[in-house]
Every structure is written in C-alpha cells, then in structure tokens.
Amino acid sequence: MRFIGLMMLLAGLWANPAMAAEQASDTKAAQAKSAEEAAKSPEQQAMDALAEAGIRQALQAIQRSGGMYPFGLIRSGETVQAVGYSGEKEDAPPADEWARALFGKLRAIGNEQPDVDLMALFRLHEITNDNDEKIVGVWAEVDHRNVRPWVIFLPLVKNEEGKHELGEMIYFATEQPLFDKAVVDK
Numbered sequence: 619m620r621f622i623g624l625m626m627l628l629a630g631l632w633a634n635p636a637m638a639a640e641q642a643s644d645t646k647a648a649q650a651k652s653a654e655e656a657a658k659s660p661e662q663q664a665m666d667a668l669a670e671a672g673i674r675q676a677l678q679a680i681q682r683s684g685g686m687y688p689f690g691l692i693r694s695g696e697t698v699q700a701v702g703y704s705g706e707k708e709d710a711p712p713a714d715e716w717a718r719a720l721f722g723k724l725r726a727i728g729n730e731q732p733d734v735d736l737m738a739l740f741r742l743h744e745i746t747n748d749n750d751e752k753i754v755g756v757w758a759e760v761d762h763r764n765v766r767p768w769v770i771f772l773p774l775v776k777n778e779e780g781k782h783e784l785g786e787m788i789y790f791a792t793e794q795p796l797f798d799k800a801v802v803d804k
Contacts, residue, residue: 665761668693675740688742689702694734713741758770761796763797773785
C-alpha cells in the first residue's frame with residue numbers, strides 16, 4: 619500500500635508539480651490521522667465510530683427534512699441499536715424536552731443492561747458565536763462505560779448563498795456521562 623502511494627506520488631511529480639505537492643500534503647495528513655487513530659485506545663476508536671455513524675444519520679435527516687428529532691445509539695458487543703421517540707408525531711414532546719427524557723432513558727439502559735458498553739445522544743443545538751450570531755449544529759454526546767465521555771458540536775454554517783455548510787467539528791469533555799459512573803464503579 620505504501621509502495622503504491624509512493625509510485626503515484628512520483629508519477630504525479632512528473633505530471634504536475636502543484637498536484638504532486640497537494641498529493642504529498644494529503645498523504646502526510648492521512649499518515650498523521652492514521653498515527654492519531656493508532657494512539658487512541660480501542661474504546662476511543664469505538665466512540666469515534668459511533669459518533670461518526672450518528673452524525674451521518676443526523677445530517678441525512680436534516681438534508682431530507684430540514685431538521686432532526688433527538689435520538690440515541692447504543693452498542694452491545696458489535697450490535698448497534700437506535701433509541702428514539704416511537705409515538706405519534708403530533709403527540710411528540712418538544713425536541714429539548716425529549717432530549718432530556720432520552721438522556722434519562724439512555725442512563726437507565728446503561729444501568730439495567732451491563733452488556734451495553736457504548737452510548738451516544740444526538741440532537742440539534744444552537745450556540746451564539748463571538749459575533750452574537752446564532753449557529754445551529756449537530757450536538758452529540760458519546761460515552762463508553764470505561765472511558766470519560768465527550769461532546770461533539772458540528773456547526774452548520776451559512777455560506778454567502780444562504781446554504782448551510784459543515785463547519786469545523788468541536789470536541790470537549792463533559793462531566794455529565796450517559797453511563798451513571800457511580801453505578802459502573804460498584
């Protein structure tokens with residue numbers, strides 16, 4: 619694999635110096651990302667994979683319908699299941715109310731099902747940036763039974779044409795785990 623990449627890079631050097639520089643930059647970025655992934659524990663890699671899957675689902679829902687209703691994903695072994703609202707649409711509580719209820723439901727699942735090792739909650743969230751502009755985005759909390767939980771915010775930023783583009787993902791640790799760590803540590 620490395621040899622093929624090197625041959626493609628060398629072929630690119632003869633074809634177009636600017637293209638070769640871009641390919642070299644892409645190769646270095648891919649190698650850096652690969653090294654970063656290798657440095658992560660299997661639990662952190664699993665958290666990344668679940669977050670990526672959920673964010674992808676959230677973005678697909680937004681693209682289809684212009685919004686999304688909060689949902690969760692739980693993993694037990696290699697099996698991933700969605701957890702969401704299952705009633706009539708007109709009877710659904712407001713999204714923020716359901717997100718709080720879903721947080722409690724996920725925590726209960728974590729307490730009652732010791733085989734569930736990974737959970738995530740996804741919802742729309744709005745922040746105010748430094749220019750007092752409201753920015754909406756996908757908010758995700760990801761928690762592993764044995765690793766500190768973290769939150770991701772993927773902003774949907776309006777471009778000059780008024781369409782939304784994906785902004786830069788923001789990661790930060792949280793002190794509100796989906797798994798009740800007091801129960802887990804017993």
